[in-house]
Amino acid sequence: MAIEHVAVERLSEQFIKIRSLSEKLASKLQNEDTMIQAMPDVSPPKWHLAHTTWFFERFILKEKNPSYVPFNPKFDYLFNSYYETIGSYHPRHSRGVLSRPSMNEVYAYRAHVNEGILSLLKEYGEHVPQEIEDLIEIGLQHEQQHQELLLTDVKYNFSCNPLLPQYTEMVSAHQQESQSQTSYVNIEGGLVEIGFTGTGFSFDNERPRHKVWLNAYQLASHPVRNGEYLSFIEAGGYDQPEHWLSDGWAAVKKEKWKHPLYWRKTEDGWYTFTLTGEKKLNLDEPVCHVSFYEADAFARWSGKRLPTEAEWEHAIGSIPLEGNFVESETYHPVVGETHSKSPIKKAYGDVWEWTSSPYTSYPQSKPLEGALGEYNAKFMCNQMVLRGGSCVTSRSHIRPTYRNFFQADKRWQFSGIRLAEDQS
Amino acid sequence: MAIEHVAVERLSEQFIKIRSLSEKLASKLQNEDTMIQAMPDVSPPKWHLAHTTWFFERFILKEKNPSYVPFNPKFDYLFNSYYETIGSYHPRHSRGVLSRPSMNEVYAYRAHVNEGILSLLKEYGEHVPQEIEDLIEIGLQHEQQHQELLLTDVKYNFSCNPLLPQYTEMVSAHQQESQSQTSYVNIEGGLVEIGFTGTGFSFDNERPRHKVWLNAYQLASHPVRNGEYLSFIEAGGYDQPEHWLSDGWAAVKKEKWKHPLYWRKTEDGWYTFTLTGEKKLNLDEPVCHVSFYEADAFARWSGKRLPTEAEWEHAIGSIPLEGNFVESETYHPVVGETHSKSPIKKAYGDVWEWTSSPYTSYPQSKPLEGALGEYNAKFMCNQMVLRGGSCVTSRSHIRPTYRNFFQADKRWQFSGIRLAEDQS
Amino acid sequence: MAIEHVAVERLSEQFIKIRSLSEKLASKLQNEDTMIQAMPDVSPPKWHLAHTTWFFERFILKEKNPSYVPFNPKFDYLFNSYYETIGSYHPRHSRGVLSRPSMNEVYAYRAHVNEGILSLLKEYGEHVPQEIEDLIEIGLQHEQQHQELLLTDVKYNFSCNPLLPQYTEMVSAHQQESQSQTSYVNIEGGLVEIGFTGTGFSFDNERPRHKVWLNAYQLASHPVRNGEYLSFIEAGGYDQPEHWLSDGWAAVKKEKWKHPLYWRKTEDGWYTFTLTGEKKLNLDEPVCHVSFYEADAFARWSGKRLPTEAEWEHAIGSIPLEGNFVESETYHPVVGETHSKSPIKKAYGDVWEWTSSPYTSYPQSKPLEGALGEYNAKFMCNQMVLRGGSCVTSRSHIRPTYRNFFQADKRWQFSGIRLAEDQS
Amino acid sequence: MAIEHVAVERLSEQFIKIRSLSEKLASKLQNEDTMIQAMPDVSPPKWHLAHTTWFFERFILKEKNPSYVPFNPKFDYLFNSYYETIGSYHPRHSRGVLSRPSMNEVYAYRAHVNEGILSLLKEYGEHVPQEIEDLIEIGLQHEQQHQELLLTDVKYNFSCNPLLPQYTEMVSAHQQESQSQTSYVNIEGGLVEIGFTGTGFSFDNERPRHKVWLNAYQLASHPVRNGEYLSFIEAGGYDQPEHWLSDGWAAVKKEKWKHPLYWRKTEDGWYTFTLTGEKKLNLDEPVCHVSFYEADAFARWSGKRLPTEAEWEHAIGSIPLEGNFVESETYHPVVGETHSKSPIKKAYGDVWEWTSSPYTSYPQSKPLEGALGEYNAKFMCNQMVLRGGSCVTSRSHIRPTYRNFFQADKRWQFSGIRLAEDQS
Structure with missing residues (x-):
């Protein structure tokens, strides 16, 4: 843009x-x-x-x-x-x-x-x-x-309204696409570069492009799905402190978390609230509205980990920028795949993906002058980076180098999980 | 009614x-x-x-x-x-x-x-x-x-909106009436009766009519006015713990009270917010939007006290039920007098008057049956009685025996002060 | 004294x-x-x-x-x-x-x-x-x-210490006395006087002696016992809002009250913590460590009410001042009776008895001059009167006119219940 | 060790x-x-x-x-x-x-x-x-x-005790040493390694040794001194939001911070509380008991920045491990220098030095098995790394690779500041 x-x-x-x-x-x-x-x-x-x-x-x-x-x-x-x-x-x-x-x-x-x-x-x-x-x-x-x-x-x-109002009607035209199983894609590491370069707009927090050393790693082909996350719930994940960061476990107990935000268990199975009203949970959709703590605990329970933001950007930077954005008017993460030529699917849109990286400034970065210097820089503490945009992000707003950030306990964003792993 | x-x-x-x-x-x-x-x-x-x-x-x-x-x-x-x-x-x-x-x-x-x-x-x-x-x-x-x-x-x-919206335009037709000075009216005590009797509607908390012993006392002819209350402020009343109940002093410090709710001091003098917008404080109007704690502290500073609800009802029960009610559409306590034949003025309307009486049930009272028994009875703890109605009360709603009640720290009601004194 | x-x-x-x-x-x-x-x-x-x-x-x-x-x-x-x-x-x-x-x-x-x-x-x-x-x-x-x-x-x-330390050893010599059933004693009402008079020490809040009208009433011969209170618990009293004042019900839910302070239910029945360590609950002892809210709810559930402080003082003022005080070194309310010649038993000592009276000043009372005026007077809001002293009160400290006072939610005092009733 | x-x-x-x-x-x-x-x-x-x-x-x-x-x-x-x-x-x-x-x-x-x-x-x-x-x-x-x-x-x-008790007497023998001015030492960057290797004890969070890319940078020769920090205070640093992280500014306002913990301004100048009692502030001693927020704001006000933990370890890793530790029994950061042969002074002991690095796990790290895996790993969120030990750390406890960590608002540790800068 x-x-x-x-x-x-x-x-x-x-x-x-x-x-x-x-x-x-x-x-x-x-x-x-x-x-x-x-x-x-x-x-x-x-x-x-x-x-x-x-x-x-x-x-x-x-x-x-x-x-x-x-x-x-x-x-x-x-x-x-x-x-x-x-x-x-x-x-x-x-x-x-x-x-x-x-x-x-x-x-x-x-x-x-x-x-x-x-x-x-x-x-x-x-x-x-x-x-x-x-x-x-x-x-x-x-x-x-x-x-x-x-x-x-x-x-x-x-x-929060017991009447559960709808923001809009569901787009009935949206067709369920087929979707492949999750696999792990090997990514070469080495001394790589991340951060924005070239022309066009970028925020000050994406600059300058800079070197980062990465060990070889694996990145999941898909975001974690509701069904996978449900296994974590059913295995007692929310009752077992060993998966959780200390602050995360404190949040679980204080907030009485038992499942992602907007999920509700009924006699008739699980439901989730969406902008088109409450609907039955689709196990194939990307899991959404989880905190960093939940993403991290799920990863540990899975024997995996979250990717760093450098790993994310390095792996995904060259994938075409397409996906389920606000323009699709689904307002909800959907089943289906993008990037047919890449082994990594659904990298953009659907759900923001929590990384394991705290939000800090890039080496030698320069915040904007004046009041706009407050735009991004002053939040560089106690927040975690998310990448890739979501189903309510504008297609023209997102970039490979785009850094979103929220506190580790926030769940009301359309935030999900993509797993990573060290190469052994 | x-x-x-x-x-x-x-x-x-x-x-x-x-x-x-x-x-x-x-x-x-x-x-x-x-x-x-x-x-x-x-x-x-x-x-x-x-x-x-x-x-x-x-x-x-x-x-x-x-x-x-x-x-x-x-x-x-x-x-x-x-x-x-x-x-x-x-x-x-x-x-x-x-x-x-x-x-x-x-x-x-x-x-x-x-x-x-x-x-x-x-x-x-x-x-x-x-x-x-x-x-x-x-x-x-x-x-x-x-x-x-x-x-x-x-x-x-x-x-709470910095734009200070008006609910309605001021009724310009309202004419300032003359008003006499406050005096103290001697009231005989003895074994008197208070509480509702007769026909017509009353709440369960006003019944039954019952005997109360009252020592002889004096009741102020008028509610306390803004000018009088301002003297208390200017004398340092909000900085002197000796006038205040312990809980009241805690509220003063916690809430940083320095004056009644809605007052604001400017270079141009005191202003107060009303339903017709912010306007210059009229020193002759009854003081309004004070808590019980402030009413009580003002009384102690004045060398007087608040009346009990029995004293209030005994003195005022036979005065004609007229005053500045919601029907006048002033939505604000005004200058002026009522009850031309009684030495006690402005007993009804304008401002609710805090009494020194905690809100409790009358002897041998019977709350309503069923859920409506929750209407009044369950609040009979930690609240104080107010009497007389205000400028936003319906004329047809008030009675001599009517008991309003709020916690001692509440200030957003149209609540004011009438003083009393023991006869020496 | x-x-x-x-x-x-x-x-x-x-x-x-x-x-x-x-x-x-x-x-x-x-x-x-x-x-x-x-x-x-x-x-x-x-x-x-x-x-x-x-x-x-x-x-x-x-x-x-x-x-x-x-x-x-x-x-x-x-x-x-x-x-x-x-x-x-x-x-x-x-x-x-x-x-x-x-x-x-x-x-x-x-x-x-x-x-x-x-x-x-x-x-x-x-x-x-x-x-x-x-x-x-x-x-x-x-x-x-x-x-x-x-x-x-x-x-x-x-x-609060999981080791449950003992303050002292139990006085093994204390012998269980026999105790009669609770009955209700008729008390004449009328225009009576309460408050301190005569010589000797009294606090400013007990003075002056003054007239109060009392309707005829009944007062329980004994304080409520643990066994009676347990019936309230077992009948679901802590789950039924209809018995409770609004503030009381809020306290029940916020504090998760299910029984008096210090009680603990085990597979082996109920235990209570005492200054001599945890011991099995004795159903005949006066119930202790209940809040005013619990006392009031128990009374309502029982179809009775709490006495006013005037009713208490009028009925008990002439009973000999004897009972289970700190001098007995039991540090705990006991089974047994006092006042063999009065139909009212255990009026003094054992447990403070909540009354239905908010703590306010007596008519024409005068607080002490100077700083000591803060001793009692400034607490006359949002507290309820208790009467009679407890097992940790000094015998020489109590009087018929003595007024103790605490907020309605306090439970750590040795506070119990004596019921009253209107005469029909 | x-x-x-x-x-x-x-x-x-x-x-x-x-x-x-x-x-x-x-x-x-x-x-x-x-x-x-x-x-x-x-x-x-x-x-x-x-x-x-x-x-x-x-x-x-x-x-x-x-x-x-x-x-x-x-x-x-x-x-x-x-x-x-x-x-x-x-x-x-x-x-x-x-x-x-x-x-x-x-x-x-x-x-x-x-x-x-x-x-x-x-x-x-x-x-x-x-x-x-x-x-x-x-x-x-x-x-x-x-x-x-x-x-x-x-x-x-x-x-917190107004009597300001002393933990111990001051070691009068401690002699004020001379101290050079602060200068900035150029450090080569490149693809370096940090993290523990070799024999001897280390915590799981220091391992494994791994590659990190560093741009060339400068590191201050000394920790920031009280006098330098005082200049920040006197320049209005605590009143100017532009220096502060958003969470830091919120802390300044909520906690009413005006200076480091334990400082007190008197008519006779600044004092600070120490384990040997309150004493006059020595402007040459390292500033101590500042939060990460204060360290970061001071750095920004100074036109510098905090070092990353990799920069710290790379620059200081080979300096002899000597300094003012608990063994000296000063219990306080002192004036004076160590490491006579290195341009970087006082790297160990005196005060922990805040880095700009959030506390996260090292690439491919493995927490300890079992319960001891909770020792370090579960705190890897919302905390910042400090390096170098303090005057209350044991000499045998510290290592070049040692990672201490606390939340950004904590001030009760002996935490200070060492500045860094990009090479231009």
Whole structure:
């Protein structure tokens, strides 16, 4: 999705296209739905819509357009997420109290800022400065991240309502594809390189490309499936501390985890809650909504391990970037295979794959200057890296070098497992 | 508000009148506003609208009309507030996650249940059983309580939004009346009686009428005013432990109380948040939104004390029941006097008055049978009695013997102070 | 225990006698035992020994003897319990970190202050001012309260140690007496008086004597026994919300209460932990270590109620003050009867009896002047009154008018139940 | 500290020597001091003494000597720290309630187990099995870790007592040595190896030796000094979010950090609490008792960074293992230099040095079999690596490859900072 030297029209089109997806995703909600924050980790959908807009207003319009008239000066306080260096902000856990601005006002805010950005681009004409291009690009990448969060958050919010609302109808057209058994693919190690290089957009946390030594290893051809994970449950995995990290075992006991988030055991077997409502658990689908702790415990129980992020990137970097993304509108990991020519399947989309790598900066990396330096760098502690995107990620958002990161106990993301192993 | 032996028409009319006030009060809100639960003590307005409806459905239609078809069987779980004996219920602190049923569905639910009740009454014709009358009456009293809560909860919710939304425009027509100075009225004590007697509705907690010995005492002619309370603040009252109960002082330090809820000090003086937006503090208005702890500390600092509920009722029981109620649509305590012929002014309406009496059962009292026995009796611990109603109470809801009760640290109710003193 | 006009010798003797009991009680402990604070409600035994000493130092020696040299100036901070008006103090919940002063130093501190008080008395000779007498008296009453707390706290602390240490050996000499069945005694009501009058010591919270109207009632002849309480448990009382106050039911669920504190069910039946170690539950002993919530729920389940404190005092005020007190060295409620000539048995000693009365001030009461006004008055909120003393109370400490008070959820005191009933 | 093929005498001597240090360290405490657990992270000294003994009893005597008679069967429950796979254990945060066993019993327990181990060795004579040697070795390493913890915990416990007790007198003989300025030492990178190899003891987490790619870098010659850290404080470092990781900034605000643990600002300048009491802050001493968050923020403010653990080990691995260890009995980081022939000074002892490396397993590592596999591996999440030992570490306990690890917010360890930098 390189945007260097694109014509203004192309940048404007891209802007309109990505921005309008947010509204399309929100259009399936009722106004009441846009208010919910069922736990501190999630944000109300309305807040996502406003915050992504504020990002363009704050970092582009207010900085670069002296004549810009802010939509509402208080929105700086309301819709700043966590940029400490540019001022105080509304507490994260209290986003659910903001019934005003109403959805209608938020839509007006979005239109106002869209108009501002598009006018600014038009004004520059052929000569959009690189800095503006970069800021718009990062703003769009940011919006795509929040589109994914909007869906994961709606799923969580709805799961807390005993009425179990549906976000949307199931795409009945989706056809179950055949799927091969999981095998282990040998990967050569050695002194390899990982990290972003070349043109096009990348986040600061993916750079610079750098050398890493890898011992030879094996990587599973597929993500772990529900059926495999169910074996772990039925073998008593959640009752046996020997598989678990200390913090993980503490979480199991404190949170009373007995299965992945959204699973429910009934007399009629296992069910799982999805964005299309609760449905019978399909044992062939990739397991989803597991924490790092569960992924790690499952791996240890299996006699395997999780891959490092370098192993993941080295093995998968050259596989075609295709898969079950948000564009498929399944909003759920599916059965079926991609990458017909590669022995590694389903590397992208479906579920984010936990790696064994803590999220840290790459050697000699340089965070962005100014407030945007807070975008990624300040989270480089107590989080684990996930790779590959999910069924609610935009296809145009993901890259081989893309690093997602969450705390080890988080389960509301579409997070799954791919196993690895040392070569003996 | 006696309803014994009323004709069916009168009962139906009353039902329609009280039920429709809920919708009128909610009509000033946007759908997003009806979702907010800014702290566990408050409920989302939508929940109030549904819960009051469920009360009629559960205790009348389901019990008394075998052919009644429930609107949605899951509503029993969603909208039961705290009746343990009739089944489990949605956790109180999580009412804010219920985006569904939507407001439209809740309105349909209300219409469905209204229709059910009115049909039932029509069916009975002239022969409405006493039990049905009683249940409808308690349901309407219950709805009036929730109408008051809806307003207090909206006020609290809106105060947490930095945009400080207005619930409604100020009634500009309200004219400032003159007001006399506070004096102390001598009241004879002796062996007196308090508690409800006679006909008409009363809650079980107001009965039976019973004897109480009172020493002679004095009662203030007016509730304490903002200006008087400000003197306490300016004298350092919030920094001096000697005025405070132990639990009160702990609350002052933990909550960092420095003034009543909703007050804000600016360079331009004191402001207070109201249902018509933030406005300059009027020193002559009754002080409002103080906890029992603050009322008690203020009284001690003043060299006075709070009255017991028996003292309050004995002194005020015969004063005409008039005042600034919800019907005035001020939604705020005002300057001005009532009861021109009594030395005691403003006894009803404006602000609930904290008494020094813990909320306990009257001697030989009998709670209601069955689940409705949970209505009042089970809260008779760790709460204090308030008397007199407020500017958001319905005129038809209050009585001389009416006992309101809240925990000593609660401040979001329209709660104020009237002082008393021993006769020397 | 009147001390007015006693000769100095008698006051000194009494001082020595009561002070030395603290050391006698502590002598059964190892130094390590004196450090434990197993929950915030309890204090380490060493702290009790030091705090009671500080009370004499701070309120008498420092105030009345200009030449007094404090033992250690920092002890004012360490051993002030809660007197806000005389300065800041070490946080209550952190008393367990004070390994220094060591026990040896605390004993030296006690000797230093004892010497100071006795010298002061000797100096006054025949002319001890009333104020000094009063302060010494209150200091001794205070010490007796902490002697009781020391025992209740040691019991709690030891119960948290899986080794279940014994505080002392069981008094094998204690002989099981016979005991009659519980009956209900009719008590005339009317306009009665309660509260302290006459000479001798009383706390400010017992005064003044005042009129109360009582309807005729019945009071149980005996406290509730373990066997009776066990019937409540076996009938499912802890699983049935209908018996419980709302706050009580919340406590049952949060704390997972299934039986009184210290009870334990084994394959071999019920056991209870005592200061002489764990022993088989004796069904005839008074039930002990129940909260107000449990007492209240048991009463409701029984079709009875708890007495008010006025009912208790009116019925029991004239019964001889005898019973199973700390002097008996059983440290446990026992089987057997007292008051052979009264139909009401075991009114004093054994277990404190929860009343249905919230702890509030008596009409026209006057708290003590100065810091000692904090002794009782500031706790008059959110606590319930208990009457009659227990097996760890000193015989000389209790009176018919004595008011003990604790929060409704506390169970580590020796608290039990006596039932009452309206006369029909 | 290789123990392979040592004669039995040498192993026994070593056992006696290390075990007796625990008692020597404890001998400066009063029995009351051995009870304190001033926060959940610390353990009472008595618990350390018992737990280290239990380790030998549980993993050697009970496993390998069928005729061994346990000292007290309940100690398995009381003194297991966290080995989930061998049974349940007393909750960590409640170790402070264990007044029994008393210190005398704990000493008897130590003697009993010492006797057991030494008898077992004697029985084997010349033929001590390798497994026994290994277990004794790990038990002794474990005891040394707890000796360090005992001192850090006593320091923390005493710091919470307003009397600020001294653990021991200051060693007056310690002479201030001269010290050079901090410079930056260039280190060649490349494909290097880290991790333990060779003979002698190492923990499973140090193995296997493996390849790591390092870019060329610079390492500071000295740890950061108090004076340098003070500049950060005075420049407002604790008020400027731009230096801090997100979790770090949250900790700063929640814990109200303004300076390292144990520092105190007075009118007379800065003081710090030490095991020899509070003393004036020496600006030339290494800064100590900082969290990883503070180390990281200081580095960023300085325009530098923390080294990775591979950088640390690669640069320091060949420097002589000398420094200010527990044997010096300073119990405090000191001024002065070591390693006269190396440009890198004070690499060992004084303060543990935070690295930028999260604590994870080495490639192809194998945790120990059985319960001892829980020793290190299960903590490999949410912790950061520290290197080099401190002034309370035993000289014989540390190695170039030794990996210590703590959560990023911990400050009660003797943890300091050494800076690094990329070569430009």
